Amino acid sequence: MTPVATREPGAAKRHTINDVARLAGVSKKTVSRVINESPFVKEETRKAVLEIMRETGYVPDPQARGLxxxxxxxxxxxxxxxxxxxxxxxxxxxxxxxxxxxxxxxxxxxxxxxxxxxxxxxxxxxxxxxxxxxxxxxxxxxxxxxxxxxxxxxxxxxxxxxxxxxxxxxxxxxDGRGAAQAARHLADLGHTRIALISGPPTFRSSIERRKGFEEGLAEAGLTLAPDLAKIGAYTYESGVAAAHDLFALEARPTAVFCLNDEMATGVYTAAREAGLRIPEDVSVVGYDDAPIAVRLWPPMTSVRLPLxxxxxxxxxxxVPNALREKRADAHEVQPQLVVRGSSAKAP
Amino acid sequence: MTPVATREPGAAKRHTINDVARLAGVSKKTVSRVINESPFVKEETRKAVLEIMRETGYVPDPQARGLxxxxxxxxxxxxxxxxxxxxxxxxxxxxxxxxxxxxxxxxxxxxxxxxxxxxxxxxxxxxxxxxxxxxxxxxxxxxxxxxxxxxxxxxxxxxxxxxxxxxxxxxxxxDGRGAAQAARHLADLGHTRIALISGPPTFRSSIERRKGFEEGLAEAGLTLAPDLAKIGAYTYESGVAAAHDLFALEARPTAVFCLNDEMATGVYTAAREAGLRIPEDVSVVGYDDAPIAVRLWPPMTSVRLPLxxxxxxxxxxxVPNALREKRADAHEVQPQLVVRGSSAKAP
DNA sequence: CTGAAAGCGCTTACAG
DNA sequence: CTGAAAGCGCTTACAG
Known part of the structure; x- marks a missing residue:
């Protein structure tokens, strides 16, 4: 068998389709067919070409292919x-x-x-x-x-x-399904005055999560009181501000659901400032299950998305990938409520 | 002037170097020279070519150029x-x-x-x-x-x-300079028993930060006591564990410096578990100034790197960039200690 | 200062 | 099932 130069360290130019064609004794078009898995190549020829490609370490140039x-x-x-x-x-x-x-x-x-x-x-x-x-x-x-x-x-x-x-x-x-889980969870714990801090209405996620939340409440026979519905900006600071308002209400909520963890973290801060204990005085539930959820005290109940x-x-x-059998057929994922220490029975 | 087709929505194939050459009445090689800013092009020719490029919205194909x-x-x-x-x-x-x-x-x-x-x-x-x-x-x-x-x-x-x-x-x-700042900061606050939780020795950052920290201590006439030097894994959990050990010492430290914020966050948790208040009983300083630093209570003193x-x-x-004058000449940045509520005078 | 020819490493028609 | 020719959109020598 013709000795084939393997990849020399340093200099050695990478092999091209022409090298492979020459060494395999076929035309470059045939090599091209093998590369692109054309069915119109005799099995014997295909194997020979693949063997040369393996020996030489040949990999097609994506720029040339792309062009x-x-x-x-x-x-x-x-x-x-x-x-x-x-x-x-x-x-x-x-x-x-x-x-x-x-x-x-x-x-x-x-x-x-x-x-x-x-x-x-x-x-x-x-x-x-x-x-x-x-x-x-x-x-x-x-x-x-x-x-x-x-x-x-x-x-x-x-x-x-x-x-x-x-x-x-x-x-x-x-996303709505995760929010519905959160609503049911809080309702199951006996909460009836449940507040919501949503994100900007320019985010569809906020709209969907809110909708799911309200549906979850409805299932439990509850409704979202207008004075308990705050609109935040998906930021920590907006969470602090919204919770501050909520905790100043005469009939303050016993639970707050935030449409992301950033805002829920803000609720922790506002609760401390208001002298409220989590979860004894107020339950808090977030959305995202970000790393911070388990670094706060108490660890935060949150809805996880498999990002x-x-x-x-x-x-x-x-993307076609030879390492896989075929393309994905599932086109959806499910959010999952992760219950931790920030949510408890209504006081 | 020859009317030039501008980019049609949808179909319109992008113009190529040949189109530009034809419209400008020059060879494609000359267009190439203009693209590559060769000095060997008459100013008049260059301007004419640039004008056609502008009119046609021509942009060279990176794949072809790359090839x-x-x-x-x-x-x-x-x-x-x-x-x-x-x-x-x-x-x-x-x-x-x-x-x-x-x-x-x-x-x-x-x-x-x-x-x-x-x-x-x-x-x-x-x-x-x-x-x-x-x-x-x-x-x-x-x-x-x-x-x-x-x-x-x-x-x-x-x-x-x-x-x-x-x-x-x-x-x-x-990185060492930032750690030295942290050491000086804690020494200035009157701390003498200062603990260190470092990262894995397989990270150069951990070695350098530790070195800088010890140098900073030395400047203040302090040394790192062996029993106060813990090795963590740059993770939250390792910070909790290391701080747990530190807080169990008879002569426990009055300050803990962590080589990243993850571990410093762990110190917050361990402090709460040990019934220690931050910063009254123990000061905590982190490294990275991650977003979590300002979401913890009290907000954490940390060293910031301009990532x-x-x-x-x-x-x-x-990367050469026409939007810039020239390439960067500065090849270094400085870390900066950001003082917040987690560090205070030694008890 | 400018251009015609050849080539970068592949694939697309088109033949056979 | 296989190949010779032409081409993708650029640039590199090489001339002039």
Whole structure:
């Protein structure tokens, strides 16, 4: 057998499709067919080519392939999330799905309120000829962006609290169901004056979580009292402020449900300032189950979303990967209430 | 003037270098010279070409350029950091530096202890023909990885607590100086029995921070008592455990300095369990100034590292950007102690 | 200062 | 089932 140079340290130029073709005694087109798993290659030829590829350590050049394909091997992650934990978890999951696939992840933070967003995205996607795009919430809620991607014929998956698009383009986290669990949990503990601190109405997650919460209350025969419904900004400070108001009420709530952990953490601060004990005087429930939930005292009851899984599933919906059998068929995940020490029987 | 088709919505193929050449009445090579800012183009010709490029909205195809250049326009971020906040901040800063440059950021989490790390990195860098690579700590501490990148002739910047490489390849955060500030701060408050909870010795940051801390103590005429020096794992749980031991000592410390905020948060928990008040009974100082520092009660004194700036500076050292005058000349940042309510006069 | 030719490493038609 | 030709959109030599 012809001795084949293996990868020399340093200098050694990487082998090209021409080297493989020559060594295998076939045309480069046949090698190309093997690379692209065309069925029109004799099994014998295919094996011989694969053997040469293995020996030489040949790996196709993604730039050259991309140029010829008129499409790159890059997946874009376009995010605008104030919560780094969300982004990094999604990113990690996406990379889990892409590992060993030959695709790479290009990250792109954006300002979803920028008037230039659509122009920037068009330029980004066209210029890089992106293979696919993942849109976590709240960027996923931008209908114009989704329309642009369809126009540019770029596959995408939107990650969101509720179905906003066709099933193949959507990973749904059913945020409302988690909020309903929280409502039932508090109702089961005997609470009747349950307050809500929601996020900005510009976040669909806030709308869905609130809706789910109210439905959960309704199941238990309760309703959300108008004076107990506060609107926060998904920030710690807004949680402090809203809870401050709630705790100043004559008939103050015995439980507070916050639509994210940042605001719930603010409730801890406000409770301490108001001289209220958690959970003896007031129960607190958050949403996200962020790392801080178990670092606070008492550890916080919160609704968990499988963020990393969500990223992975979105990746599996978009990226072919030889390490996997086939693409993901499940397009949804379920939130899960995690009960800890911050919620207890109503006083 | 010849009417030029502007970007049609939808179909309209992007213009290529040939279109620009034809419309400008020059060869494509001349257009190429303009793109690459060659000085060998008559000013008049250059302006004419630039005008056509503007009118047509022409942008060079990075894949085609990369193929011809034998080098891509991708910058790699290779990280293995247990702290998402670090990664996301560095990432954000890097992207700040790269905005509008035409380069894109490809992210790559790795396990720095994997035996396959070097092979994986060789494959990654060679295959993608990376333009440059950024190595945050602790990946930056891997000498073999740095040597590999030099061998592959890929520019890189290592972000680390101390100079580990030539100045052009290093962004130094002088972690020790921040720890020294913490030591002086506690000494100034009259503490003499000051404990230390360090991180794993496999992290250079832990070694440097500890060294700086001991130097700071020495300046104040203090030394670190052996029974007050604990080794943690940079995790919350290890902070709880180490502080638990410290608080059980007969002569317990009046102050605890932790080499990261995670462990310092653990000290809060251990203090509560031991019935100790912060800062009345014990002062606590952390490192990182993570978001949690201001969500704990009392707000935590901590050493801040400008993580986003560090990412930006690393990016500026590597990526040419027309939006900037020139590359960064500063290759270091300084940590800064942020004093809050968790540190007070010794009891 | 400018251009025609060849090439980067692949794939798409088109033949056979 | 396999291959020779042309092309993807750029840049590198090489001329002039």
């Amino acid at each position: 010829a394909f008129r499409r790159s091997f890059l997946v874009g992650l376009i995010y605008d999330n104030p919560n780094p934990q969300h982004t990094i978890s999604h990113q990690q999951g996406l990379l889990d799905a892409m590992a060993g696939s030959g695709f790479e992840l290009v990250v792109r933070p954006v300002d979803r309120n920028s008037p230039k967003l659509l122009d920037d995205m068009r330029d980004f996607v066209e210029r890089q000829k992106l293979f696919a795009v993942v849109l976590p919430s709240p960027v996923s809620e931008d209908e114009k962006l989704a329309a642009l991607l369809r126009e540019l014929d770029v596959p995408y998956v939107r990650i969101g609290s509720v179905a906003l698009d066709e099933p193949d383009r959507m990973l749904v986290s059913h 990393r899984d969500m990223g992975r599933m979105a990746g599996e919906m978009l | 011809a250049f034998r080098r891509s326009f991708l910058v790699g971020l290779i990280y293995d950091n247990p702290n998402p906040q670090h990664t996301i901040s560095h990432q954000q800063g890097l992207l700040d530096a790269m905005a509008g440059s035409g380069f894109e950021l490809v992210v790559r989490p790795v396990d720095r202890n994997s035996p396959k790390l070097l092979d994986d990195m060789r494959d990654f860098v060679e295959r993608q023909k990376l333009f440059a690579v950024v190595l945050p700590s602790p990946v930056s501490e891997d000498e073999k990885l740095a040597a590999l990148l030099r061998e592959l002739d890929v520019p890189y910047v290592r972000i680390g607590s101390v100079a580990l490489d030539e100045p052009d390849r290093m962004l130094v955060s002088h 986003r700036d560090m990412g930006r500076m690393a990016g500026e050292m590597l």
